[in-house]
Amino acid sequence: MSAEISAERPTGEAMRRGALRRCPSCGEGAIFRGYLKIRDACESCGEDLSHQRADDGPAYMTVLVVSHLLAPALLWIFIAYRPEPVPLLIGFSAAAIILSLVLLPIFKGAMVGMQWARRMHGFGDKTSAPGRS
Numbered sequence: 153m154s155a156e157i158s159a160e161r162p163t164g165e166a167m168r169r170g171a172l173r174r175c176p177s178c179g180e181g182a183i184f185r186g187y188l189k190i191r192d193a194c195e196s197c198g199e200d201l202s203h204q205r206a207d208d209g210p211a212y213m214t215v216l217v218v219s220h221l222l223a224p225a226l227l228w229i230f231i232a233y234r235p236e237p238v239p240l241l242i243g244f245s246a247a248a249i250i251l252s253l254v255l256l257p258i259f260k261g262a263m264v265g266m267q268w269a270r271r272m273h274g275f276g277d278k279t280s281a282p283g284r285s
Contacts, residue, residue, distance in 0.1 A: 163269040170265025171258045175199055177268065188260055203274035204267055210259035218251045 166176035175181040181196030192202045226244055229235065268275045 161269040161271070163266060166265035166269035167262040168265070170261035170263070170268075173257060173261050175201070176265035183261060183264060184257060188257060190260075190264060199268075201264065201268075203272075204264045205273045206260050206263045206267075209263050210256055213259045213263075214252050214255045217255060218248055221251065222248055 169179045170176045175194035177199040178197035181194035185191045190204050193200050
Protein backbone atom coordinates (compact mmCIF):
# COMPACT_ATOMS: atom_id res chain seq x y z
CA MET A 153 0.00 0.00 0.00
CA SER A 154 1.22 3.47 -0.74
CA ALA A 155 1.55 6.09 1.99
CA GLU A 156 -1.33 8.10 0.48
CA ILE A 157 -3.77 5.20 0.61
CA SER A 158 -2.73 4.02 4.08
CA ALA A 159 -2.68 7.53 5.62
CA GLU A 160 -5.20 7.96 8.41
CA ARG A 161 -8.18 10.17 7.74
CA PRO A 162 -9.79 11.36 11.00
CA THR A 163 -13.55 10.94 10.62
CA GLY A 164 -14.52 13.62 13.14
CA GLU A 165 -12.34 16.28 11.57
CA ALA A 166 -13.50 15.41 8.05
CA MET A 167 -17.15 15.57 9.13
CA ARG A 168 -16.57 18.91 10.89
CA ARG A 169 -14.93 20.33 7.78
CA GLY A 170 -17.78 19.04 5.64
CA ALA A 171 -20.39 20.49 8.01
CA LEU A 172 -18.63 23.85 7.67
CA ARG A 173 -19.01 23.43 3.87
CA ARG A 174 -15.29 22.97 3.34
CA CYS A 175 -13.27 20.25 1.64
CA PRO A 176 -12.90 17.26 3.97
CA SER A 177 -9.31 16.77 2.80
CA CYS A 178 -7.78 20.24 3.17
CA GLY A 179 -10.47 22.27 4.94
CA GLU A 180 -9.84 25.21 2.61
CA GLY A 181 -11.92 24.92 -0.57
CA ALA A 182 -15.71 25.05 -0.67
CA ILE A 183 -17.41 21.73 -1.41
CA PHE A 184 -20.71 23.25 -2.57
CA ARG A 185 -21.10 25.15 -5.81
CA GLY A 186 -24.74 25.89 -5.07
CA TYR A 187 -27.13 25.25 -2.21
CA LEU A 188 -26.68 21.45 -2.25
CA LYS A 189 -24.66 20.68 -5.39
CA ILE A 190 -21.25 19.21 -4.56
CA ARG A 191 -18.30 20.37 -6.66
CA ASP A 192 -16.57 17.74 -8.78
CA ALA A 193 -13.21 18.62 -7.18
CA CYS A 194 -11.90 20.88 -4.44
CA GLU A 195 -10.84 24.24 -5.82
CA SER A 196 -7.96 24.39 -3.34
CA CYS A 197 -6.33 20.94 -3.16
CA GLY A 198 -7.88 19.21 -6.17
CA GLU A 199 -9.45 16.35 -4.15
CA ASP A 200 -12.00 14.54 -6.33
CA LEU A 201 -15.39 14.93 -4.65
CA SER A 202 -17.47 13.40 -7.43
CA HIS A 203 -17.52 10.04 -5.64
CA GLN A 204 -19.92 11.22 -2.94
CA ARG A 205 -23.23 9.42 -2.61
CA ALA A 206 -25.13 11.26 0.12
CA ASP A 207 -28.51 10.41 -1.48
CA ASP A 208 -31.34 10.73 1.06
CA GLY A 209 -29.24 10.47 4.23
CA PRO A 210 -29.00 14.23 4.89
CA ALA A 211 -32.74 14.65 4.34
CA TYR A 212 -33.54 11.85 6.80
CA MET A 213 -31.21 13.35 9.39
CA THR A 214 -32.75 16.80 8.88
CA VAL A 215 -36.28 15.50 9.35
CA LEU A 216 -35.21 13.55 12.43
CA VAL A 217 -33.56 16.54 14.10
CA VAL A 218 -36.21 19.12 13.14
CA SER A 219 -39.06 16.91 14.32
CA HIS A 220 -37.32 16.08 17.60
CA LEU A 221 -36.70 19.78 18.25
CA LEU A 222 -40.09 21.14 17.25
CA ALA A 223 -42.46 18.44 18.53
CA PRO A 224 -41.71 19.01 22.23
CA ALA A 225 -41.73 22.79 21.68
CA LEU A 226 -45.13 22.55 19.98
CA LEU A 227 -46.55 20.53 22.85
CA TRP A 228 -45.10 22.87 25.48
CA ILE A 229 -46.37 26.03 23.77
CA PHE A 230 -49.81 24.53 23.23
CA ILE A 231 -50.17 23.43 26.85
CA ALA A 232 -48.63 26.57 28.39
CA TYR A 233 -50.27 29.28 26.25
CA ARG A 234 -53.21 27.70 24.38
CA PRO A 235 -52.66 29.81 21.24
CA GLU A 236 -55.10 29.92 18.36
CA PRO A 237 -54.53 27.12 15.80
CA VAL A 238 -53.75 29.32 12.78
CA PRO A 239 -50.87 31.34 14.35
CA LEU A 240 -49.51 28.13 15.87
CA LEU A 241 -49.58 26.41 12.48
CA ILE A 242 -47.97 29.36 10.70
CA GLY A 243 -45.26 29.81 13.33
CA PHE A 244 -44.26 26.17 13.51
CA SER A 245 -44.44 25.70 9.75
CA ALA A 246 -42.10 28.64 9.26
CA ALA A 247 -39.77 27.33 11.97
CA ALA A 248 -39.69 23.86 10.38
CA ILE A 249 -38.94 25.27 6.93
CA ILE A 250 -36.19 27.61 8.12
CA LEU A 251 -34.58 25.01 10.36
CA SER A 252 -34.67 22.44 7.55
CA LEU A 253 -33.08 24.83 5.07
CA VAL A 254 -30.30 25.64 7.54
CA LEU A 255 -29.56 22.06 8.59
CA LEU A 256 -29.74 20.25 5.23
CA PRO A 257 -26.42 21.51 3.78
CA ILE A 258 -24.72 21.00 7.15
CA PHE A 259 -25.76 17.35 7.25
CA LYS A 260 -24.88 16.82 3.59
CA GLY A 261 -21.40 18.28 4.07
CA ALA A 262 -20.85 16.13 7.15
CA MET A 263 -21.96 13.03 5.28
CA VAL A 264 -19.57 13.75 2.40
CA GLY A 265 -16.81 14.25 4.97
CA MET A 266 -17.61 10.91 6.57
CA GLN A 267 -17.57 9.16 3.19
CA TRP A 268 -14.20 10.71 2.38
CA ALA A 269 -12.69 9.77 5.76
CA ARG A 270 -13.96 6.19 5.56
CA ARG A 271 -12.85 5.86 1.91
CA MET A 272 -16.38 5.00 0.79
CA HIS A 273 -17.68 5.06 -2.80
CA GLY A 274 -14.29 5.45 -4.47
CA PHE A 275 -12.76 8.04 -2.13
CA GLY A 276 -10.02 5.57 -1.27
CA ASP A 277 -8.91 5.05 -4.86
CA LYS A 278 -5.38 5.98 -5.73
CA THR A 279 -6.76 8.26 -8.45
CA SER A 280 -9.23 10.08 -6.19
CA ALA A 281 -7.27 13.34 -6.34
CA PRO A 282 -6.43 14.76 -9.78
CA GLY A 283 -2.80 15.70 -10.15
CA ARG A 284 -1.65 13.38 -7.35
CA SER A 285 0.25 10.18 -8.01
